Amino acid sequence: MSNNGSETIPSDSAASQSAIEVRRLHKSFGSLSVLRDVSLSVGEGEVVSVIGPSGSGKSTLARCICRLEKINSGEIYLYGKRTDGSSHSNRDIARLVGMIFQQFNLFPHLSVLDNLTLSPIRILGLSRGDAVENAMALLKRVGLEEKRNARPNELSGGQCQRVAIARALAMNPKIMLFDEPTSALDPELVGEVLDVIAGLADSGMTMMIITHEMMFAKEVSDRVLFMADGNIVEQGHPKKIFSCPEVPRTQLFLQRMLVHFGKELTEGDEKEACRHDA
Amino acid sequence: MTLDFSAIVPYLHMLFAGAKVTIQASLLSVFFGALLGILVGALRVVPVAPVRAIAASYIYIIRGTPLLIQLFLIYFGLPSLGLNLPAFTAGIIGLSINSSGYVGEIVRGGIEAVPKGQWEASKVLGLSYLKTMRFIILPQAIRNMLPAIGNEFVTLIKESSLLSTLAITELTMVGQQVRSVTYASFETFIVVGIIYLVLTSVTSFSLQYVERKWKVS
Ligand SMILES: Nc1ncnc2c1ncn2[C@@H]1O[C@H](COP(=O)(O)OP(=O)(O)O)[C@@H](O)[C@H]1O
Numbered sequence A: 001m002s003n004n005g006s007e008t009i010p011s012d013s014a015a016s017q018s019a020i021e022v023r024r025l026h027k028s029f030g031s032l033s034v035l036r037d038v039s040l041s042v043g044e045g046e047v048v049s050v051i052g053p054s055g056s057g058k059s060t061l062a063r064c065i066c067r068l069e070k071i072n073s074g075e076i077y078l079y080g081k082r083t084d085g086s087s088h089s090n091r092d093i094a095r096l097v098g099m100i101f102q103q104f105n106l107f108p109h110l111s112v113l114d115n116l117t118l119s120p121i122r123i124l125g126l127s128r129g130d131a132v133e134n135a136m137a138l139l140k141r142v143g144l145e146e147k148r149n150a151r152p153n154e155l156s157g158g159q160c161q162r163v164a165i166a167r168a169l170a171m172n173p174k175i176m177l178f179d180e181p182t183s184a185l186d187p188e189l190v191g192e193v194l195d196v197i198a199g200l201a202d203s204g205m206t207m208m209i210i211t212h213e214m215m216f217a218k219e220v221s222d223r224v225l226f227m228a229d230g231n232i233v234e235q236g237h238p239k240k241i242f243s244c245p246e247v248p249r250t251q252l253f254l255q256r257m258l259v260h261f262g263k264e265l266t267e268g269d270e271k272e273a274c275r276h277d278a
Numbered sequence B: 001m002t003l004d005f006s007a008i009v010p011y012l013h014m015l016f017a018g019a020k021v022t023i024q025a026s027l028l029s030v031f032f033g034a035l036l037g038i039l040v041g042a043l044r045v046v047p048v049a050p051v052r053a054i055a056a057s058y059i060y061i062i063r064g065t066p067l068l069i070q071l072f073l074i075y076f077g078l079p080s081l082g083l084n085l086p087a088f089t090a091g092i093i094g095l096s097i098n099s100s101g102y103v104g105e106i107v108r109g110g111i112e113a114v115p116k117g118q119w120e121a122s123k124v125l126g127l128s129y130l131k132t133m134r135f136i137i138l139p140q141a142i143r144n145m146l147p148a149i150g151n152e153f154v155t156l157i158k159e160s161s162l163l164s165t166l167a168i169t170e171l172t173m174v175g176q177q178v179r180s181v182t183y184a185s186f187e188t189f190i191v192v193g194i195i196y197l198v199l200t201s202v203t204s205f206s207l208q209y210v211e212r213k214w215k216v217s
């Protein structure tokens, strides 16, 4: 799926095939229109990165998808189920989609293990034994088994975010959303979190990752969306978006980013991809 | 004038018995007042406007009227509705309700001080509003509020002296009895005052100790 920005509105059958299907989404806060007619479809197992300037509506899009925000108009389908209304419980939504926040939002009064087992026990009805067993497997996956009894305030930022990822996975969602998962971290802690996310991508999880880590987005994603002013301005294969963006807005944004990330983002054989796609 | 405490000595055991009733009344009232207050404080923030308004009015009325009037309404007023409560029961109910108004306001503040991200994380993990409140928000809010609830306990020890108006034999009431026998008014109430001071001091210091322990762990 490396098609360009202006997609036609998908049919109903497409909706039932996609993991995430957003149609003509409008969202405003008071008089501030934040998402203006956003349509988007993410296939099962697809990894989509969302980039764009601050304030362009990236977080709001993710928050609408996991129903943290009520939408003004449009439709959101997760695995063919319409989820933007209030006909589904929080539990139903949580079984479909997990969300990772910039600020981790771990429960500070609970141990790492209890952070992971609370929802599976209270919401999914797992026995404590099963929940702990799952939780330990997930902690192992993010390399934090030995922190099972620690409180969040005893962990580094990177460890907190890895616990948050494990906690979201404990609900066994089909889709994971990441809203700038490494933006609150000290630079030396970014790598360990990105490694976990990359591992998750390899395992076939459907993911939408909002990030400013351009190198990471380029490596891990199947598709990159560029958002500006509440719209998806351009989208496509990461090589194409980073090497030969077509829309001036994207070009300008990436030029500014290159100042930070150096030239390696566009070096190598990517110019080939440009010619190929163009 | 000279103070002569010797006249009171034979009655000290009565004063201590009164102090015991004061402690019982304060403990029961702080317990039920905190329970009711947590409920009221939680209702004060629910996303249902009419419920919020009812809880807000409750707090407003409780805090805006004298405890003495609240006690009178319960003890002398309710019998006209056919509800005759023993004095001690009426007193505990009155103190608890009064305290719940103040605790309710403390709880509201404590709940609102929990970061919004806690609600959001709970929601995306599938927790309902009530489960979020119960497992995530209140445990954090109550921990932040413990010092304020401790103060409420100290306040109740002092306010419980109003129970003497319902003829409950707590410390103040016993003080009046001792005075009427000994005629040593000044001495009696100095002793009564000192006993209150000891009760409130011991309570404050214990609470500070517990608080420090809690912070370390
Ligand atoms: N709860 C809110 N109330 C009012 N305005 C908001 C709210 N959340 C976001 N906004 C506004 O919506 C716009 C888009 O925000 P956001 O989705 O966070 O952008 P991004 O994640 O791309 O930086 C910004 O102008 C922001 O100020």
Ligand SMILES: [Mg+2]
Pocket (backbone or CB within 6 Å): A058, A059, A060, A179, A180
């Ligand atoms: Mg954002």
